[in-house]
Amino acid sequence: MARLISCFLIFAFLTPVSSGQEILFARAGAGGFDLWTVPETGGAPSLALTGATFLPIELAGVPRHQRLRQDRPVLDLTSSPAAHVRLPNGGALYRIRRAGETSILQVRADGSPALLLTLPDANGEASILSRIAVAADGLSALVASSFAAGGDAYRLDLAAAGAANLTSTKPPLMLSDISLRLGSERAWFVADALLWRTDLSAGDQARALDPASAPGVTLLPELVMSDDGLTLAYVLDQGPGLRRIGIANAQGQLRIATPIASDYDLPGYDLPTGPLLALSPDGLLLAFRRTVLAKELFVCRTDLPSVVDQLTADGNFADTIDNVGVIGFIGARQLIFAAGELGPGALGGPIDSADVFVADFTAAASQLLNVTQTSGIISAPFLDPGELEILEVYEDPAGERLIVIADTSGSGDSLVGVMPLDGSAGLEVVIEPMDGFPTLSALGSHVLVVHPTVEPGVPNDFNDVRLLSPAGDPHTMTLFGSAPGSIGFGRTSASPAHDRAAFIVTAGPNLDLLIMVDLATDTPLVLWPDFLGHAPATGFSPSGRLLTGLGFTGGPFLFAAFDGPFSGEVLPVPHGDGFPLNR
Numbered sequence: 001m002a003r004l005i006s007c008f009l010i011f012a013f014l015t016p017v018s019s020g021q022e023i024l025f026a027r028a029g030a031g032g033f034d035l036w037t038v039p040e041t042g043g044a045p046s047l048a049l050t051g052a053t054f055l056p057i058e059l060a061g062v063p064r065h066q067r068l069r070q071d072r073p074v075l076d077l078t079s080s081p082a083a084h085v086r087l088p089n090g091g092a093l094y095r096i097r098r099a100g101e102t103s104i105l106q107v108r109a110d111g112s113p114a115l116l117l118t119l120p121d122a123n124g125e126a127s128i129l130s131r132i133a134v135a136a137d138g139l140s141a142l143v144a145s146s147f148a149a150g151g152d153a154y155r156l157d158l159a160a161a162g163a164a165n166l167t168s169t170k171p172p173l174m175l176s177d178i179s180l181r182l183g184s185e186r187a188w189f190v191a192d193a194l195l196w197r198t199d200l201s202a203g204d205q206a207r208a209l210d211p212a213s214a215p216g217v218t219l220l221p222e223l224v225m226s227d228d229g230l231t232l233a234y235v236l237d238q239g240p241g242l243r244r245i246g247i248a249n250a251q252g253q254l255r256i257a258t259p260i261a262s263d264y265d266l267p268g269y270d271l272p273t274g275p276l277l278a279l280s281p282d283g284l285l286l287a288f289r290r291t292v293l294a295k296e297l298f299v300c301r302t303d304l305p306s307v308v309d310q311l312t313a314d315g316n317f318a319d320t321i322d323n324v325g326v327i328g329f330i331g332a333r334q335l336i337f338a339a340g341e342l343g344p345g346a347l348g349g350p351i352d353s354a355d356v357f358v359a360d361f362t363a364a365a366s367q368l369l370n371v372t373q374t375s376g377i378i379s380a381p382f383l384d385p386g387e388l389e390i391l392e393v394y395e396d397p398a399g400e401r402l403i404v405i406a407d408t409s410g411s412g413d414s415l416v417g418v419m420p421l422d423g424s425a426g427l428e429v430v431i432e433p434m435d436g437f438p439t440l441s442a443l444g445s446h447v448l449v450v451h452p453t454v455e456p457g458v459p460n461d462f463n464d465v466r467l468l469s470p471a472g473d474p475h476t477m478t479l480f481g482s483a484p485g486s487i488g489f490g491r492t493s494a495s496p497a498h499d500r501a502a503f504i505v506t507a508g509p510n511l512d513l514l515i516m517v518d519l520a521t522d523t524p525l526v527l528w529p530d531f532l533g534h535a536p537a538t539g540f541s542p543s544g545r546l547l548t549g550l551g552f553t554g555g556p557f558l559f560a561a562f563d564g565p566f567s568g569e570v571l572p573v574p575h576g577d578g579f580p581l582n583r
Contacts, residue, residue, distance in 0.1 A: 021039075021040045021110050021111050021541065021542035021543055022037045022038065022039060022040065022110060022111035022112050022542070023037065023038045023039075023040060023111055023541050023545075023547060023561065023571060023580070023582060024036070024037050024038075024048070024107055024111050024112070024113055024580065024581040024582055025038070025547075025559055025571070025573050025578050025579070025580050025581065026052070026054075026082065026578050026579055026580075026581055027559075027573060027574060027576045027577070027578035028555070028576055028577040028578055029050060029051065029576075030051075031050070031051035032050075032051040032052050032053045032098060033051075033052045033053070033054065033578070034047060034049065034050045034051070034052070035047070035048045035049040035050075035052065035113055035581070036048065036573045036574070037111070037112065037113070038571050038572060038573060040111075040541055040542070040543055040545075040561075044572060045571070045572050045573050045574075048113050049098070049105075049113065049115075050098075051098045051099060052096045052097070052098045052105075053096060053097045053098065054081070054082035054083070054094060054095070054096055055095040055096060055097055055102070055126055055130070056083055056095070056130050057075075057083050057084060057085060057093070057094065057095040057130055057131075057132060058075065058083075058130050058131045058132070059073060059074070059075040059085050059131070059132060059133075059134065060131040060132060060133045060177060060178055060179070060180045060181070061133050061180065061181050061182075061223070061224075061225060061269065062074075062075070062269065063267075063269045063274055063275045063328065064269060064270055064271065064272065064274060065272075065273075065274070065327060065328070065392075065393050065394050065395055066394075066395055066399075067394065067442075068394050068395065068396060068397050068403075068440060068441075068442040068447060069088075069395055069397060069398075069399055069442075070088065070397040070398065070442065070444065070445065070494075070498065071088050071397075071398065071399060072088055072136055072138075072399075073085050073086070073087055073088060073134035073135075073136070073138055074086045074442075076092070076583070078441070078490065078492075079441070079490065079491055079492045079493060079537060079538070080491075080536070080537035080579060081536045081537060081579060082094055082537075082579075082581070083095075084583065085132060085134055086583050087109075087134070087138040087158070087583075088136075088137070088138040089109060089137075089138045089139070090108070090109025090496050090542075090583075091106060091107050091108045091109045091158075091583060092106075092107045092581070092583040093105070093106055093107075093116075093132065093134070093141065093158075094106075094107070094581070095126075095128060095130065095132070097121070097126055100120060100121050101118050101119060101120055101121060101127070102118070102119055102121055102126040102127040102128040102149075103115045103116075103117060103118040103119075103128070104116045104117045104128065104132070104141070104143060104156060106158060106161065107581045107582065107583065109496065109542060110542050111541065111542050111582050113581075114161045115161075116141075116156045116157075116158070116161055116162075116163055117143065117154055117156060117163040119145055119149055119150070120149065121149065122146065122148035122149040123148045125146060125148065126146070127145050127146055127148075127149035127150075128143055128144070128145055128146075128149075129143065129144045129145065129146060129175070129177035130177065131144075131177035131178055131180060132177075132180070133180035133181055133182040134182065135182045135183060135184060135229075136183075136227060137184070138158065139157075139158055139159055140155060140156060140157055140158055140182060140184075141155070141156040141158060141182065142154070142155055142156070142180045142181070142182040142187050142189070143156065143177075143180070144175040144177045144180060144189065145175075147172050147173070147174050147175075150172055151167070151171075151172030151173040151174060151175060151191070152165050152166070152167045152168065152170075152172075152173070152175075153165075153166045153167050153173075153175060153180075153187065153189055153191075153196070153198075153206060154166065155182070155187060155198075155200065166187060166198045166205060166206045167196075167205065167206050168205065169205050170205070170206070173191035173192055173196075174191055174192050175189060175190075175191040176189070176190045176191065176221035178221050178222055179191075179221040179222065179223050181223050181225040181229070181232065182229065183225060183226075183227075183228055183229010183230065184200070184228070184229055185199065185200050185201045185228070185229055185230065185250075186198065186199065186200060186225075186229040186230060186232075186250065187200055187206070187229075188223060188225060188229075188232050188248075189206075189223075190219060190221045190223065190234075192208075193212065193218070193219055194208040194209065194210055194219070195208070195209040195210070195211055195219060195223075195232075195234060195248065195254075196208055196209070197209060197232075197248065197252050207252065209248065209252055209254060211234060211236060211246050211248070211254050212236050216238060216239070217236050217237070217238050218236065218237045218238075219234060219235075219236060219237075220234070220235045220236070220237055220243075220266065222235070222266050222267050222269070223267075224267050224275070224277050224278060224279050225279065226279045226280065226281060226282060226283030227281035227282070228281065228282060228283065230249070230250035230283055231247065231248070231249055231250065231279060231282075231283025231284075231302060232247070232248040232279075233245060233246070233247055233248075233257070233277060233279055233286055233288075233302075234246050234247075234248065235264065235266060235277070236256075238261050241262070241263040242261040242262070242263075243261060243262065243263065243264045244256050244257075244258050244261050244264075245257050245258045245264055245277070245286070245288055247286065247302045249283075249302075257286055257300055257302060257308075258288075258300075258308065259308065262290050263290055263291055264277070264288055264289070264290055264291075265277060265288065265289045265290070265291050271325070272391060272392040272393070273323070273325030273327065273338055273390060273392070273393055274325060274326070275326055275328065276288070276289040276291070276325065276326050277289070277326065278326045278328050278329060278335075279302070279329070280329040280331075280332055280333065280335075281329060281331070281332055282332050283302060284301060284302055284303055284332070285299055285300075285301060285302065285329065285333065285335070285361060286299065286300050286301075286302050287299045287311075287326050287329070287335050287337070288326075289324060289325075289326060291324075294321065295312075295321045295322060295323075295324040295339075296310055296312045296321065296324070297310070297311045297312045297324055297326065297337055297339060298310050298311065299311055299335065299359065299361070299366075309366065311335075311337070311339075311359055311366075311368070312324060312339050316341065316368065317339055317340060317341055318340050318341070321339055321340045322340055322353075322354070323338060323339070323340055323353065323354035323389060323390055324337070324338060324339045324340070324354070325337060325338045325339075325390070325393070327356070327393055327402070330358070330421045330422065330423075331362075331422075332362075333360060333361040333362040334358055334359070334360050334361070334362070334422075334423070335358070335359045335361070336356065336357070336358050336359075336371075336402070336421065336423070337356070337357055337359070338354045338355070338356050338357070338390045338393070339354055339355070339357060340353055340354045340355075341354075341355050341357075341370060353374075353387055353388050353389055354388060354389065354390050355370050355371075355372040355373065355374055355388065356370075356371050356372045356390070356393075356402070356404065356419065356427070357369060357370055357371065358371055358422075358423035360423075369423050371419055371423045371425075371426055371427070372388065372404070372417075372419065372426055372427040373426050373427070374387075374388040374408075374427070381408050381415055381429055381432055381433050387408055388406050388407075388408055389406060389407040389408075390404060390405075390406050391405045391406055391407060391414060391437075392404075392405040393405070394440060395421070396418070396447065396468075396470065396471060397442050397444065397445050397446070397447065397470070398445060398470055398471060399421070400420065400421055400470070400471040401418050401419060401420045401421050401471045402418065402419050402420075402421060403416065403417075403418055403440065403447065403468070404416070404417045404418070404419065404427060405437070405438060407433075408433050412435065413433035413434060413435055414433060414434065414436070414437055414438060414451075415429050415431055415432060415433045415434075416429070416430050416431035416438055416449060416451070416468075417429045417430060418430055418468070418471075420471065430468065430477040431449065431451055431464075431466065431477070434451055434452075434453040434464070435452065435453055436451065436452025436453060436461070437452070438450060438451040438452075441489075441490070441492045441503070442492070442494070443467065443492055443494055443501035443503065443517060443519070444494030444495065444498035444499070444500070444501045444519055445469075445470045445498045445519060446467050446468060446469055446470065446501065446517070446519055446522070447467070447468040448465070448466075448467060448468075448489070448492060448501075448503060449465075449466045449467070449468055449477075450463050450464070450465055450466075450489050451463065451464045451466070452464075452485060453482075461484070461485030462482045462483065462484060462485060463482065463483050463484070463485055463487060463489070464479065464481075464482050465479070465480040465481055465482070465483065465489060466478060466479050466480060467480060467517065467522050469522060476522065478522040480524055483505070486507070486508075487505060487506065487507055488505070488506040488507075489503055489504070489505055489506075490503065490504060490506070491503060491504040491534070491536070491537055491538050492538070493537075493538040493539050493540055493546075493583070494540065495540040495544040495546075496540060496542060496544060497544055498519065499518075499519055499520060499544070500516055500517060500518055500519055500540075500544065500546075501516070501517045501519055502514065502515060502516045502517065502527075502538050502540075502546050503515055503517075503538075504534055504538065507531065509533065509553040510531065510532060510533040510552055510553050511531040512531060512532055512533060512534040512553075513526065513528075513531055514526070514527045514528050514534060514538070514546075514548060514562075515527070516546055516562070516564070516565075525564065525565055526565065527546065527562050527564070527565050527566075527568075528550070528565075528566075532550050532551065532552075533550075533551055533552040533553035533554070533555075533557075534548050534549060534550065534557075535548050535549030535557050535559070535578065535579040535580070536579050537579035537580060538580065539579075539580030539581065539582040539583060540582060540583075541561060541582055542582070545561040545562060545563055545568065546561065546562040546563075546568075547559075547560070547561050547562075547580035547582060548560060548562070548580070549578060549579065551575075554577060555575075555576055555577030555578070556575045556576050556577065557575060557576065557577065557578065558570050558575060559571045559573040559575075559578065559580075
């Protein structure tokens with residue numbers, strides 16, 4: 001308690017910042033979390049909502065490799081005890097339950113809360129399903145209610161805080177929330193074994209399409225949508241190893257893209273090197289993988305008869321290709337993917353190895369470029385010819401380059417490399433191979449990389465902590481330092497302007513250290529000199545102040561806003577266990 005009083009006495013002399021925006025905290029109450037708002041200009045707090053329970057939420061239709069992006073909707077599971085979807089234009093979406101109802105809670109960019117949709121629960125279960133689709137611009141969302149709660153699809157307008165029922169004229173549908181896809185003009189989903197399409201620009205109700213009309217054919221729920229939302233790819237299952245891939249265009253016309261049934265992959269949005277089925281941004285190219293007997297990658301035009309190009313043909317690739325993944329389209333006619341190559345070295349790449357390629361379809365004849373070029377290289381870090389096993393791939397926060405995590409020797413060591421998404425340069429290794437697997441967290445425009453390593457003769461593991469700056473010339477990988485493996489790094493957040501970020505270093509209960517990073521200079525700043533317990537999440541106010549709680553692990557906390565080291569204020573939110581919701 002003495003430490004808590006000390007915090008309060010120091011903060012009592014600090015001055016609030018005027019901004020006219022709101023700060024929002026969730027504080028544990030008797031029946032759940034209460035939401036408190038505080039004006040950044042100062043003043044009394046307001047109780048906005050009581051008794052809320054934060055429910056799991058998932059983001060439908062977004063590949064795992066985009067989870068560091070700052071210009072797209074991103075699912076955040078790690079930096080807060082309340083899972084949420086972070087919006088590219090500021091703010092976040094939460095799924096909450098209170099008083100027998102389920103709601104989608106929006107925290108706007110200005111910090112104010114809004115309930116976009118509230119439905120009564122049925123049969124004691126949450127009425128709104130856990131997966132949500134969010135348009136790429138972050139201005140609208142698509143959610144589904146359970147069959148017992150009405151079986152409807154709702155489009156949420158995040159600017160106007162409104163909701164439209166797209167199936168209000170239909171009987172309750174058994175919707176699959178993993179199928180939800182949303183563009184600026186179309187909404188798509190699977191329900192009752194049918195594909196449903198809504199023309200949003202015309203204000204239509206959803207209309208059913210039946211791509212699986214033949215007996216014994218099943219429409220699988222995971223869909224792939226082009227960036228403009230006008231083209232959709234779907235998968236039909238005819239039995240073990242017998243799938244076909246179909247295309248639905250903007251008018252709702254259906255056709256089969258694959259001439260024969262085979263062991264084609266599902267999109268695989270959760271896979272480290274997925275997706276394995278992808279549409280170009282304009283929907284004119286479809287890339288897909290066949291996997292069971294031999295992994296191969298194909299591309300076809302969606303507007304032409306079923307003429308399929310096998311990218312991984314034996315002329316360029318080994319006939320026992322492994323590690324093949326579709327990473328995605330980086331332009332209207334450019335596909336980036338990983339696959340094992342035959343050359344250029346005298347020994348080709350071994351099984352389980354791969355390079356990253358760009359296939360360019362802008363010209364009449366496609367061009368294939370190897371952008372990592374590790375096959376045949378025997379200099380460090382590629383100690384054996386072609387020994388590059390790609391473990392995970394991520395786009396950087398700006399979507400300008402790939403961050404590749406790979407094993408170069410088959411020993412479990414992993415390196416971190418970066419390469420431009422446009423294929424203009426090869427793989428640049430920014431962390432040499434080390435024991436252990438790195439974890440990556442977005443810090444605004446930067447990436448926090450924590451890489452475990454084992455030093456010879458040292459009994460304990462260590463974590464090297466680095467900050468990878470954005471793409472540019474030159475970009476830097478700043479080493480913040482090393483710490484014992486027992487030290488944790490997490491609770492990351494970034495300011496709305498992406499000019500500063502924060503994370504917490506944890507050595508044990510009540511041993512948290514709050515770090516702010518000046519992203520213009522890659523400089524870490526310790527905001528509070530003593531180890532304390534901190535709130536289970538950090539955040540930034542609309543004006544760019546760092547939000548946290550100070551006190552004891554598990555609370556009670558003094559809720560505070562920092563402008564910089566020793567600069568900030570204690571907020572008048574009642575002391576307790578809680579965390580900021582501003583994202």
